[in-house]
Amino acid sequence: MPPHQNLPKVLLHVPHEFASHLHHHFSHKFHFLNLSSLPLHQFFFACTHENDHHHDLSSITALICYGGHPVTADALPLLPSLRFIFTASAGTDHIDLSECRRRGVTVAGAGNLLSEDVADLAVGLLIDVVRKISVLDSYGRRRIQPPQSDFSLGSKLGGKKVGIVGLGKIGLEVAHRLEAFGCTILYYSRNIKPFVSYPFHSSVVDLATNSDVLVLCCELNDQTRNIVNREVMFALGKGGVIVNVGRGSLIDEKELLQCLMKGEIGGAGLDVFENEPHVPREFFALDNVVLSPHAGANTSESYMGIFQLAELNLEAFFSNEPLITPVIL
Amino acid sequence: MPPHQNLPKVLLHVPHEFASHLHHHFSHKFHFLNLSSLPLHQFFFACTHENDHHHDLSSITALICYGGHPVTADALPLLPSLRFIFTASAGTDHIDLSECRRRGVTVAGAGNLLSEDVADLAVGLLIDVVRKISVLDSYGRRRIQPPQSDFSLGSKLGGKKVGIVGLGKIGLEVAHRLEAFGCTILYYSRNIKPFVSYPFHSSVVDLATNSDVLVLCCELNDQTRNIVNREVMFALGKGGVIVNVGRGSLIDEKELLQCLMKGEIGGAGLDVFENEPHVPREFFALDNVVLSPHAGANTSESYMGIFQLAELNLEAFFSNEPLITPVIL
Numbered sequence: 001m002p003p004h005q006n007l008p009k010v011l012l013h014v015p016h017e018f019a020s021h022l023h024h025h026f027s028h029k030f031h032f033l034n035l036s037s038l039p040l041h042q043f044f045f046a047c048t049h050e051n052d053h054h055h056d057l058s059s060i061t062a063l064i065c066y067g068g069h070p071v072t073a074d075a076l077p078l079l080p081s082l083r084f085i086f087t088a089s090a091g092t093d094h095i096d097l098s099e100c101r102r103r104g105v106t107v108a109g110a111g112n113l114l115s116e117d118v119a120d121l122a123v124g125l126l127i128d129v130v131r132k133i134s135v136l137d138s139y140g141r142r143r144i145q146p147p148q149s150d151f152s153l154g155s156k157l158g159g160k161k162v163g164i165v166g167l168g169k170i171g172l173e174v175a176h177r178l179e180a181f182g183c184t185i186l187y188y189s190r191n192i193k194p195f196v197s198y199p200f201h202s203s204v205v206d207l208a209t210n211s212d213v214l215v216l217c218c219e220l221n222d223q224t225r226n227i228v229n230r231e232v233m234f235a236l237g238k239g240g241v242i243v244n245v246g247r248g249s250l251i252d253e254k255e256l257l258q259c260l261m262k263g264e265i266g267g268a269g270l271d272v273f274e275n276e277p278h279v280p281r282e283f284f285a286l287d288n289v290v291l292s293p294h295a296g297a298n299t300s301e302s303y304m305g306i307f308q309l310a311e312l313n314l315e316a317f318f319s320n321e322p323l324i325t326p327v328i329l
Numbered sequence: 330m331p332p333h334q335n336l337p338k339v340l341l342h343v344p345h346e347f348a349s350h351l352h353h354h355f356s357h358k359f360h361f362l363n364l365s366s367l368p369l370h371q372f373f374f375a376c377t378h379e380n381d382h383h384h385d386l387s388s389i390t391a392l393i394c395y396g397g398h399p400v401t402a403d404a405l406p407l408l409p410s411l412r413f414i415f416t417a418s419a420g421t422d423h424i425d426l427s428e429c430r431r432r433g434v435t436v437a438g439a440g441n442l443l444s445e446d447v448a449d450l451a452v453g454l455l456i457d458v459v460r461k462i463s464v465l466d467s468y469g470r471r472r473i474q475p476p477q478s479d480f481s482l483g484s485k486l487g488g489k490k491v492g493i494v495g496l497g498k499i500g501l502e503v504a505h506r507l508e509a510f511g512c513t514i515l516y517y518s519r520n521i522k523p524f525v526s527y528p529f530h531s532s533v534v535d536l537a538t539n540s541d542v543l544v545l546c547c548e549l550n551d552q553t554r555n556i557v558n559r560e561v562m563f564a565l566g567k568g569g570v571i572v573n574v575g576r577g578s579l580i581d582e583k584e585l586l587q588c589l590m591k592g593e594i595g596g597a598g599l600d601v602f603e604n605e606p607h608v609p610r611e612f613f614a615l616d617n618v619v620l621s622p623h624a625g626a627n628t629s630e631s632y633m634g635i636f637q638l639a640e641l642n643l644e645a646f647f648s649n650e651p652l653i654t655p656v657i658l
Contacts, residue, residue, distance in 0.1 A: 140613070
């Protein structure tokens with residue numbers, strides 16, 4: 001029997017490179033089972049028809065996944081012994097948490113590890129849009145004159161009223177950074193945050209009416225899906241800018257595209273899209289957007305941190321200790 | 330005699346749109362003489378051969394210029410009555426200040442009006458380089474796969490040691506913003522700044538050795554020309570990033586290009602170049618640079634502020650009052 005057979009089995013449902021790192025660093029502690037990058041339920045169905053003893057899914061108790069593939073109520077019964085999921089992401093909208101609760105599956109995530117990187121990207125996208133960094137770089141490289149002679153004229157970040165949708169850890173990090181640029185912060189959140197002095201607005205329309213910029217960093221759930229709709233964009237107005245580092249479906253993407261194309265809002269910095277990795281091709285022709293490939297947490301430092309968190313949470317789970325960064329217990 | 334003939338004459342040596350704004354807003358106060366966008370001495374020679382009474386340069390006492398065209402020791406004798414220059418720029422390296430002093434010409438500039446916008450762009454360029462915003466936007470729009478599968482992986486801004494070259498108003502604004510991202514600030518400057526706690530380094534090589542990032546925001550003069558040379562770039566090292574919002578000639582541009590092409594430094598965000606508007610075309614092929622068309626102060630807010638400063642300084646000059654934002658008195 002190979003030595004790894006004595007180690008706790010962990011199913012990997014992550015991109016190839018991520019899996020390689022885990023194998024490289026932690027294969028002395030865990031027996032990783034590599035899965036393909038197919039959506040989980042497809043893979044599971046495929047597996048159950050294989051006669052591969054490495055893929056005896058019925059005994060798997062731990063799974064590592066990430067934001068790219070859903071872990072649905074349909075897929076969970078295919079892992080009847082599953083008791084623990086670690087997701088390498090800040091968001092958990094790809095996991096059916098109610099079904100996990102019902103089945104007694106605990107979940108741990110990235111906690112606040114990625115918040116700073118995501119906030120950095122949000123601020124970077126905002127500066128980029130208002131100061132036209134990417135679009136001017138692009139015109140320069142293509143040796144094309146911009147459409148108007150005053151095209152390079154942007155607008156000043158200082159003094160802007162920035163409405164933050166979702167004042168969790170990421171939202172707070174964004175606020176802290178933008179205060180240093182002289183922005184005024186206001187927010188919408190499920191609940192008033194008693195520990196901050198930023199003005200609270202009880203609806204996103206009201207927030208947009210009073211803001212020059214909206215930064216979306218709340219989680220995606222039934223209450224927040226399409227929370228930025230046509231009405232909100234009209235309330236934000238023609239000079240307004242939207243930055244989305246949350247999830248694509250926080251915005252009505254079709255309406256966003258229309259508003260950007262017609263100049264109903266001023267611009268947008270988008271790290272997330274409704275049907276990733278698909279980006280509607282109409283976005284590619286727009287000068288008033290910056291498009292980012294869901295790269296909010298894509299830094300070497302965050303990746304190393306995620307590997308460590310995966311290890312620590314797995315060790316905690318297999319030792320019956322409290323999880324380090326629990327989402328549900 | 331047309332009514333403007335009683336108004337103080339002001340020669341404009343600025344881009345067309347800038348001149349239009351001044352005409353539009355202040356032609357009831359000043360009699361503006363529009364000049365072409367030719368370099369000043371060429372234009373002056375052209376003018377002196379014309380028989381145009383509007384261009385009686387010998388009686389001109391005030392000039393408005395900007396950073397784009399030099400006002401050299403050669404050009405100044407062509408305006409024998411000149412006593413005042415307003416430059417719509419933070420830098421004054423395009424004006425021969427010693428010759429102005431010798432001829433009794435006072436000079437006013439943008440003062441600190443543009444510092445925040447320039448600092449915003451510096452931070453925007455830095456985030457863009459370390460998080461690859463523009464290059465990922467560009468690959469996305471061209472529907473081209475980046476060269477490596479982990480290409481989108483950037484590096485974390487927080488924790489970086491940022492060496493600021495020139496801790497004037499712009500440098501201080503950059504420092505203030507980057508502290509909010511969790512960066513550590515150190516600096517090189519002509520003199521120790523007793524009012525800050527950031528560590529001072531007495532040479533740029535020493536600063537680079539101790540930094541992950543260099544941000545150049547000092548003025549260009551004989552002491553600072555090519556202050557970032559090959560030795561400094563090697564001291565900064567392979568992961569290092571340079572942001573230049575000062576002047577192109579602060580860097581040895583040929584060496585910078587070599588270092589970027591060979592990976593001797595990690596990346597650069599460049600708003601200024603040695604021979605603007607010319608940008609060496611080798612830069613256009615590089616994924617590790619962000620190129621900006623000297624747009625540090627290009628915001629509507631700064632432009633409006635500059636128009637007001639021009640007006641206020643002209644009024645002060647023509648009333649023998651102290652200048653509002655003097656460079657030399």
